[in-house]
């Protein structure tokens with residue numbers, strides 16, 4: 131064999147090795163990261179709710195962590211309420227959310243519902259949050275320690291709020307006010323006013339989901355099949371298994 135032939139054969143071998151490495155290291159074909167129109171990076175364990183449809187019922191990511199990117203919004207739905215996700219920090223596992231309802235009431239802070247974190251999903255309030263307790267339509271004046279919200283006072287009724295820890299423990303609002311709502315805001319955000327603090331949102335932390343522990347420990351990524359209602363584990367080798375990438379229990383092959 132002459133040197134040129136040898137050269138081309140080695141080149142060919144190199145090429146084959148290279149392309150097979152490229153094949154094998156192309157991980158998680160079903161777990162792509164993508165960017166919303168507003169620039170928010172959506173990566174595992176979050177996924178694009180707007181890419182999902184009933185003809186492709188499998189998604190890679192945690193149930194409940196689907197984000198709907200549409201126009202300039204990136205919406206996460208938590209117990210039927212909509213929150214615009216403005217930041218996701220993949221290093222310390224935290225995200226910043228703004229209540230979509232509240233955004234419509236800029237200048238006059240008004241949130242109509244409590245946020246109920248559903249314990250099916252591994253989301254928790256961050257220690258960077260503090261809580262504002264709002265009382266709407268109160269027929270009796272509150273103690274001076276409460277802040278009155280003039281823009282939500284009308285017809286002789288007043289609305290008030292307390293910064294969580296400063297509220298008297300024996301405050302009896304029931305029967306005096308129509309409604310109490312607890313709103314998380316970022317610690318420090320209040321400097322710019324209540325409305326601004328609500329507009330800047332609050333922080334939630336997420337944890338590795340308990341159900342997903344085995345899959346992630348085997349270098350896999352969790353997902354779900356919404357038609358069979360089964361948890362999935364997307365593995366680095368392109369296979370999809372049930373709860374771990376180790377062992378032989380085998381579900382399907384990934385098709386490109």
Ligand SMILES: *[C@@H]1O[C@H](CO)[C@@H](O)[C@H](O)[C@H]1NC(C)=O
Pocket residue numbers: 163164165171172173220
């Ligand atoms: C999005 O974030 C993930 C995780 O930090 C990173 O791997 C990926 O490169 C980012 N994508 C873009 C387009 O910035």
Ligand SMILES: *[C@@H]1O[C@H](CO)[C@@H](O)[C@H](O)[C@H]1NC(C)=O
Pocket residue numbers: 179180198199200
């Ligand atoms: C995403 O948001 C758009 C605009 O609000 C809405 O029309 C669409 O139904 C939402 N998609 C999903 C999957 O919730």
Ligand SMILES: *[C@@H]1O[C@H](CO)[C@@H](O)[C@H](O)[C@H]1NC(C)=O
Pocket residue numbers: 181182183184185186
């Ligand atoms: C559903 O998703 C699949 C794959 O992403 C896509 O090819 C198909 O067009 C989508 N169907 C609808 C009705 O949006």
Ligand SMILES: *[C@@H]1O[C@H](CO)[C@@H](O)[C@H](O)[C@H]1NC(C)=O
Pocket residue numbers: 168202203204214215216230233
């Ligand atoms: C949602 O957040 C994005 C990014 O921060 C922003 O561009 C968009 O205007 C927000 N949407 C609303 C309704 O506040």
Ligand SMILES: *[C@@H]1O[C@H](CO)[C@@H](O)[C@H](O)[C@H]1NC(C)=O
Pocket residue numbers: 219222224256258333335
């Ligand atoms: C996460 O890190 C960012 C900086 O990268 C910091 O601003 C933020 O406060 C941290 N969040 C939590 C919940 O620790």
Ligand SMILES: *[C@@H]1O[C@H](CO)[C@@H](O)[C@H](O)[C@H]1NC(C)=O
Pocket residue numbers: 266267282283287289308
């Ligand atoms: C107070 O009650 C009136 C009458 O039901 C209602 O229109 C108004 O929105 C309420 N105000 C607040 C701040 O909830």
Ligand SMILES: *[C@@H]1O[C@H](CO)[C@@H](O)[C@H](O)[C@H]1NC(C)=O
Pocket residue numbers: 266267268269284285286287306307308
């Ligand atoms: C004042 O608040 C009470 C409930 O606390 C409500 O029944 C009443 O309709 C409110 N009146 C006005 C004028 O908003």
Ligand SMILES: *[C@@H]1O[C@H](CO)[C@@H](O)[C@H](O)[C@H]1NC(C)=O
Pocket residue numbers: 242243244309310311312
């Ligand atoms: C919100 O939660 C507080 C207690 O944390 C409760 O007293 C209040 O009634 C709740 N408000 C609504 C509208 O459910």
Ligand SMILES: *[C@@H]1O[C@H](CO)[C@@H](O)[C@H](O)[C@H]1NC(C)=O
Pocket residue numbers: 182196356
């Ligand atoms: C899953 O299926 C249910 C109905 O079976 C549907 O309501 C829901 O929108 C589907 N999608 C997701 C992402 O859960």
